[in-house]
Amino acid sequence: MNPSRNQVVTEGIVLSRTNFGEADRIITMLTSDRGKVTLMAKGVRKIKSKLAGGIELFSISQISYLPGKGEIHTLISSRLQKHYGQIVKDISRTMLGYELLKRINRATEDATESEYFDLMKISLASLDGALVLNLIELWFDAQLLRLAGHQPNLASDLQGKRLQADQLYTFDFDNMSFVTAEQGIFSPAHIKFLRLVFGLQEPLALGQITDADQVIGPCAQLVATMRHQFIRA
Amino acid sequence: MASILLLEPDKQLAKSYQAALHKAGHTVHWQTNAQSALTVLDDHAPQLVILELHLANHNGVEFLYEMRSYPDCDHVPVVLHTMVEPEHPGLGHDFWPQLGIQEYLYKPRTTLAQLVERVNRLTLAQAA
């Protein structure tokens, strides 16, 4: 049997790394076309630099691995394609980077769609840039919900009426819709903002919205609650 | 009393911290960067880590996550002793339990006596 025929070549983003034995590491990666994979990187800890090399966090690597009989495959080679090096220059960005990796790791227990790889790739690129963190986090959470099929109704209220410019709303989590409420905290401005958050293919444009900081607080809290409730990530 | 890994990038500050900790009876392994600190973790199995977050090349957060990926180091307590100010958004308490951070000390307002007192308390609790 020709070993190279069995080898899988793909690109991946490291989600987590754990030591195994004296010199090995178990690496969980999100790939562009194979979903989430668990790889054994044998002898990798013998390499002098543990934090450099082809299995860096906040990077995209081209990897090749041999499928194993069980859930763990054997990593054969790894080459760094793109490293988002600006993230670690800021403590808050680093923290959010790790947090997003953890969330997508939890959210992709069963999923294998390539959209999750794209989501993580865009998020890392955003973290690597200058966009404010709360916008990146909000957009990321919204996309996680969308990919999991839990996007809220942002077109009409619970009664099916179009959302009104002079109305205040609360949110009904059971029906994932806005409901008119005299003391509601959500205005049409919040809802318009949420439409952009869920609809944009990347978060960069959110940074150009004037007064985004006026509406982001309640929106972020709402989306975070949805994430906890429906994705548990 | 205890074997301590001190991750402190500044030589002058490190001298003061080492002297105070030695005086209190601790063995101090001082490293200036995350990479060499990981080697100390492997070679000396310290009982406590005192960590500055602002490091060169790899920051203290990266070191912490890397350290927690070593099963042997899972229970080693960490004291953040850092120039990162208390109101910094990255210091929300959400990540403290996950990363085994026992204490946060803001360097400009923490005396040597206070640092030693906290270290003694943590190492005694660990020994018990």
Add this chain to the structure above:
Amino acid sequence: MSRSVRRADVVSNDRLLAALAEELKLPLLQIARQAELANQADIEMSASQALWFVDSYLLSQQLLQQSSLELEPVAVSSVLQDAAQTLDSLAKQYNCGLELSISGRFMPAMAHRQALETALVGLGSSLITASQDKKPRLILAAHRTQGGVVAGVFSSTDGLSQAVFQRGLSLYGKARQPMQELTSHTGAGIFVAAELLSSMESILRVAKHHKLTGLAATLQQSRQLALI
């Protein structure tokens, strides 16, 4: 020079100043810790005070850059106690009697806790070091009024009046001694306090407390129900 070029200069100067302030923290911290190791309490105190000034400047700049400051209900008496604790060593160094005066019970006030504490320490620090008395007194005080909770720092030091303070506000950063009637120093702690309080939409003004003169600000009381 065009207005936009001048504005760009100001912004870049602010950034440079913030970077310099951040950089100053390290050598000051080195001095403080080396002095502590060598049991040089006076040197340690001076370096710690300098560190505190740098930190409070950076905090004030950071808060002023925020479009809206998040205020929360804060127990003013607790903040006064923390500020007094911070000022204790400096007060001892200057042989200054330090007291707390909290009259009556009142609801928490809407404030930014860190900013309020830093402001009170700044006021106290400037008033302690300003004093020429052999045994000066400093009181950190709070009481309730119709307008809200008044919190301030009062001193036995002479020379402070509303006119002196107003003139100082217009002169600081331009004159070496903007409140010369009060102090030989720059009085920076007072101006930092003024900036921090203004970020909470509260105005610092000269006030009296039991025959002592000082500086105080009114904070809005929290409207939350008190849990008894």
